Amino acid sequence: MARARINDEDGWAALRAAIGAEDAAETAGNPDAAVVNPDAGAASVASVDRPTLSLAVHFSLQLLAEKAPGNTLEVRVPPFAVVQCVEGPRHTRGTPPNVVETDAATWLALASGSIGWDDAVASGAVQASGTRADLRDQLPLV
Template identity: 55%
Template structure:
């Protein structure tokens, strides 16, 4: 069963609050901000080639290409909440995030160039 879509208004409010309050934002606010931006990524980069994980709040499959169906995905991007929100909003570029080691990317197609920022 598909998860309900987060309303754009509520999602944007959560993102602004999470960015403004940083680590001091409530768990619910951070969770909604992450889930909303992951939702946007999945909508803007439809596909199943890459799995983007932001533990503990969410993961999506995105980017067109070969479909992954079972086991551990061959193409994975994983990062923490603050780094993901910075990527999703354009405060951090993909190349800078990779160079700094804040983003773990594995697999030949583990690249979000051109897909972030989503807001």
């Protein structure tokens, strides 16, 4: 069963709390309105409660799926959420051939732009496998 769409107001509030943004966009269509505090980083994520962190991860993955619709790449942020995105060949059974997996703090840092894709992959904070396991062109989301 598909998860219900998170409304923008709740999603942006959770994302603001989790990434230390001082001013978040009112809608997903205006991500330039979010001002991220680059010093917040993992400390901000660690300071939010688990339901808020979960909502922030779910909402940011929802933004990713809206920005890059498709079923070629599976993005996993355990234990919170998983989403399929990026146009291309559809995956239907078994282990997906294109997977990106990371923890919540790293994912939100990527989504906010406080860490770059190449740096996160090089550091080992992101595991990316498959020929289409690259989110460089989709990030940051806010």
